[in-house]
Amino acid sequence: MTAIRGARERARNEITAAIKDEARRQLAAEGAAKLSLRAVARELGMVSSALYRYFPSRDDLLTALIVDAYNAVGEAAETARSALTGADARRPVARWTAVCSAVRTWALAHPHEYALIYGSPVPGYTAPRTTTEPAARVGLALIGVVREAYAAGALKEPAEPLPDAVVGDALALGAELGVELPGAVLARLVGAWAQLFGLVSFEVFGQFNRVIEARSEFFEQSVLQLAHSVGLTTHRERRTAR
Amino acid sequence: MTAIRGARERARNEITAAIKDEARRQLAAEGAAKLSLRAVARELGMVSSALYRYFPSRDDLLTALIVDAYNAVGEAAETARSALTGADARRPVARWTAVCSAVRTWALAHPHEYALIYGSPVPGYTAPRTTTEPAARVGLALIGVVREAYAAGALKEPAEPLPDAVVGDALALGAELGVELPGAVLARLVGAWAQLFGLVSFEVFGQFNRVIEARSEFFEQSVLQLAHSVGLTTHRERRTAR
DNA sequence: TCCCGCGCAAGAGCACTGCTCTCGCTTTGG
């Protein structure tokens, strides 16, 4: 990203990365609760106090890992959105399920990192400002899919009216994001976003144990239903955008 | 529940309850991460080692609190299900939203306890067998609402077919629970169950900050949509059960 | 009624944690 000035700054970046890597390893191995600064330092062959030159506190280390995790899911979602080829690339529902499945796959592969960002907020919390932008990436990917569908005329606005307050919030959100979608669609999109993570969390956190066995099929099915609920149509409809 | 034999056992129960109460207070105040056996003991005027006579480890204390929390939400859901009066009592959708709102209200009132059960699994985990039964109560309340609707002919089976594996899981679950509902309905019910907690978790964990302001209306709306997705009908339909 | 045993609290202690402060060494930029 930014140019590296001298050898000192270069070393600092390397050590910072090494600390995060080792911390991520411990996170994956034992979970956030067991992540210990001293153990990280020990594994890296340095003394614990030296680590404080790089992260002022344990919570700051965790915050760095949180940001990385948000970016990792976000990137998974974004590449899934633009990686479809052939006929599927044009079908909004296929893109929708691709994004959702990418989130699920990442979560199952990195359960502890997932728990870090979509589980209980760990410390006395209040998420720092720096996390909000990476945290929005998955939501933005979903919005992107729906925008494409809307532009292509493959979006069927829901018939049932929504309360004014809800539509108002949705429109405000759309304005803030520079997205020109109907309020009702945006509102359902936010709902689907939250519900998607309900499905993923239940699976990752083991709530589906002894309840659902065919988890992939179940997820695919549920996510398809979510796509319909925001107005994505399975079969292309003749309808002009705008 | 069980008869109290002697004064000794009586005292033991009282102290156990006092420990859990104090632990719950600390949980509510600072969160699960900050819950400390020593602090609980200190507050109760005893020494930390004495506490181990009642709970063999910190995780055991947490497990006890988890069971209590599951029972608390479960009870909130159950009373909401059967507390409706007048015309609402007959409308399945009203009961459905009542149950969902009860869960949300409880979660917002007890965020840390909620995080304990529906957030990240805390220790090396693997939930003890004793937690599974209380954990099912909310789900069972939702199933109960749908069963009543089914019996009253107020349930419209979804038209779209589901994958066989999903229906199979749903039927197995229904058999295990002794519930005679169509597989497709049960499958969507499980999905709605997970998605409900997605909505609640996002609100409790602050993911809706700066996104949704009219949270109650939004929740109500989303939950209504979930009701429809499992087949509950807003307006009574003439249709014979079975 | 006595009295022995069991349940219990207390205290010391171990290994660990996050975090602070000081002390020197090394690198760096003016």
Place this chain on the structure above:
DNA sequence: CCAAAGCGAGAGCAGTGCTCTTGCGCGGGA
């Protein structure tokens, strides 16, 4: 070339979960 800033090492503080040993006192059987 030299002061200043960055850095690692070590000691130390307060706190944690958990274990072990030591006694005290209450309760139920004789």
